Amino acid sequence: MQNILSLFEYQFFQNALMAAILTSALAALVGTYIVSRKVVFISGGITHASFGGIGIAYFFGLNPFLGAVAFAIASSLGIEWISTHGKIREDSAIAILWSLGMALGIIFVFLTPGYTPNLMSFLFGSILSVGMADIIVLAVVLLFTSLFFVIFSRPIVYTAFDPEFARTRGLPVTLIRNSMAILVAIAIVLSIRVMGIILVLSIFTIPQNTALLFSGKFSGIIKGSVLFGISGSILGLITASIFDIPGSAAIIFVLTLQFLISKGVAIILRKRKKTRKSSATGEEKNSIHEPHIKE
Amino acid sequence: MSQPLVSIKKVTAGYNGTPVLKDVNLDIFPKDFLGVIGPNGGGKTTLSKVLLGILKPFSGEVTFPGERPNIGYLPQISHIDHSFPVTVKDVILSGMATPRTWWKSLAKEHKAKADNLIRKTGLSGLANKPVGELSGGQFQRALLARAIINDPQLLVLDEPDTFVDRSFEGELYSLLEQLNKTMAIFLISHDIGTISSMVKTIACVNGSLHYHPSNVLSAEVLKVYNCPIDLIAHGPVPHRVLKNHG
Ligand SMILES: Nc1ncnc2c1ncn2[C@@H]1O[C@H](COP(=O)(O)OP(=O)(O)O)[C@@H](O)[C@H]1O
Ligand SMILES: [Mg+2]
Numbered sequence: 001m002q003n004i005l006s007l008f009e010y011q012f013f014q015n016a017l018m019a020a021i022l023t024s025a026l027a028a029l030v031g032t033y034i035v036s037r038k039v040v041f042i043s044g045g046i047t048h049a050s051f052g053g054i055g056i057a058y059f060f061g062l063n064p065f066l067g068a069v070a071f072a073i074a075s076s077l078g079i080e081w082i083s084t085h086g087k088i089r090e091d092s093a094i095a096i097l098w099s100l101g102m103a104l105g106i107i108f109v110f111l112t113p114g115y116t117p118n119l120m121s122f123l124f125g126s127i128l129s130v131g132m133a134d135i136i137v138l139a140v141v142l143l144f145t146s147l148f149f150v151i152f153s154r155p156i157v158y159t160a161f162d163p164e165f166a167r168t169r170g171l172p173v174t175l176i177r178n179s180m181a182i183l184v185a186i187a188i189v190l191s192i193r194v195m196g197i198i199l200v201l202s203i204f205t206i207p208q209n210t211a212l213l214f215s216g217k218f219s220g221i222i223k224g225s226v227l228f229g230i231s232g233s234i235l236g237l238i239t240a241s242i243f244d245i246p247g248s249a250a251i252i253f254v255l256t257l258q259f260l261i262s263k264g265v266a267i268i269l270r271k272r273k274k275t276r277k278s279s280a281t282g283e284e285k286n287s288i289h290e291p292h293i294k295e
Numbered sequence: 296m297s298q299p300l301v302s303i304k305k306v307t308a309g310y311n312g313t314p315v316l317k318d319v320n321l322d323i324f325p326k327d328f329l330g331v332i333g334p335n336g337g338g339k340t341t342l343s344k345v346l347l348g349i350l351k352p353f354s355g356e357v358t359f360p361g362e363r364p365n366i367g368y369l370p371q372i373s374h375i376d377h378s379f380p381v382t383v384k385d386v387i388l389s390g391m392a393t394p395r396t397w398w399k400s401l402a403k404e405h406k407a408k409a410d411n412l413i414r415k416t417g418l419s420g421l422a423n424k425p426v427g428e429l430s431g432g433q434f435q436r437a438l439l440a441r442a443i444i445n446d447p448q449l450l451v452l453d454e455p456d457t458f459v460d461r462s463f464e465g466e467l468y469s470l471l472e473q474l475n476k477t478m479a480i481f482l483i484s485h486d487i488g489t490i491s492s493m494v495k496t497i498a499c500v501n502g503s504l505h506y507h508p509s510n511v512l513s514a515e516v517l518k519v520y521n522c523p524i525d526l527i528a529h530g531p532v533p534h535r536v537l538k539n540h541g
Contacts, residue, residue, distance in 0.1 A: 036379060036380050038376070086311070087311055151398070152398065154385075154389070154392075154397075154398075154400075154401075155392075155397055155398060157381055157385065157389075158389045158392065158397075160379070161375075161376065161379045161381050161386070161389070162370070162375055162376075162389075164344070164347075164349050164368075164370060164374075165368055165370060165389070165441070166389070166392070167348075167349045168347050168348070168349060168366060168368045169389070169390070169392040169393065169394075169397065169445075170392065170393055170394030170395075170397065171392055171394075171397045172397075212380065215380070216380050216382070216424070216425025216427055216428065217380055217381065217382055217385075217425060218380050218381060220380075221380055
């Protein structure tokens with residue numbers, strides 16, 4: 001116990017904690033949109049495509065984060081365009097983008113003379129090396145994204161649920177969907193720092209699916225995801241430090257555990273509700289002794 | 296006769312360069328009740344999208360001779376994600392959005408209007424339920440409420456009766472009859488029986504469009520229109536549309 005408490009005294013752990021909380025909150029918002037629209041696979045494509053940007057930026061001595069953002073936004077908007085204009089098979093296009101991004105990334109990282117970056121940290125994240133600059137960028141983007149979601153909550157839901165109807169009501173559907181595509185891209189790239197390319201989608205999907213067990217409302221899923229995401233990543237980070245294992249993997253483990261426990265709780269709650277309802281009206285007896293009459 | 300609400304002139308439309316509708320003409324006048332029939336894949340939904348302005352035609356034009364009418368839309372239910380996390384009330388309220396107010400929060404009277412429609416469409420008690428918990432028929436009724444909440448001058452309905460249960464069917468039709476007193480209705484339906492008892496005129500859509508200025512059609516006319524419809528599924532041939540031959 002003392003060991004755990006003393007962890008919080010270290011600067012690197014405080015930074016990691018801040019980064020985990022901010023990333024989880026950002027992923028809670030953006031992930032709710034991704035899960036609701038069922039575009040998890042698309043988000044995987046964007047994530048992996050961004051590695052191409054990282055490799056190219058390294059090669060030319062630029063900021064790898066900016067390279068990743070540029071690639072992610074371009075692929076996000078590209079897929080949004082394909083899905084509305086649909087001249088090619090969308091799922092195949094995503095798979096091509098996915099692997100091409102990774103290929104470009106690895107080619108350019110290998111071509112970069114001298115210092116080669118630690119590939120493992122890109123693929124699996126490196127939460128313990130997060131610095132103050134990362135945290136400030138995360139905080140600013142989270143603030144902006146929260147404002148966007150609060151101000152445009154209705155149009156976001158309307159255009160995600162039924163874009164054609166929204167268009168008949170005069171909503172600027174393309175503008176809203178493209179803005180969301182850009183936000184998705186930025187949120188994913190920022191989260192790669194903590195979770196890594198391969199593991200990042202977990203924080204955009206697992207807390208959301210846990211929240212879905214308790215709410216069928218877009219705003220309810222956001223709230224639930226914030227709760228489950230933040231608590232899960234804090235617990236995951238502590239677990240990682242205790243057992244000396246990678247933070248991102250530990251976070252996923254805790255988030256999945258949360259989901260499984262919640263699933264159990266949800267099933268029990270539903271059963272209780274049913275028995276309470278039927279025993280209150282005496283239906284339970286009837287349904288056992290009298291067979292339902294079919295027309 | 297007054298001027299049409301919408302005028303479709305020589306429209307050719309489709310997807311990815313392949314036309315589905317060819318050289319289609321149609322005028323819709325205030326308080327029309329137009330039944331649109333035709334085989335699956337004949338282009339009924341495509342025609343409705345051109346009319347609504349969500350599909351740009353390859354050639355020809357859609358004009359609004361008067362002021363641009365407010366159009367209500369009930370899409371084909373199979374084209375919408377039934378599991379999206381949104382409540383019945385929020386779905387219905389989305390019909391209140393307009394080009395100038397879509398970003399504003401909703402006024403109290405809008406919510407009262409939604410409550411009223413929830414009662415009218417038999418969805419009382421389901422207002423705050425996610426649409427995923429509704430039956431197909433209930434979901435369709437919520438979408439109908441969304442289509443009419445903003446008092447449109449033209450109501451476009453794409454197969455509103457696919458899932459609607461027997462008990463609501465009668466209510467749906469009397470609701471449409473009542474709505475037709477204040478708005479034109481463009482009703483796509485598979486169910487020729489529906490068409491027979493409700494509509495004033497009929498359009499047959501199968502690549503091209505044949506307008507029939509009454510609600511009585513004979514099998515011969517349907518053949519001439521090249522408008523085969525599946526009659527077997529509907530049991531006895533509805534008397535008012537298809538005159539018995541022989
Ligand atoms: N978004 C789309 N992209 C490509 N083809 C489409 C699209 N929507 C419909 N089609 C095609 O257009 C034709 C007409 O479809 P539709 O208007 O939905 O017919 P209907 O409503 O009469 O059943 C069909 O062959 C269909 O496959
Ligand atoms: Mg159709």
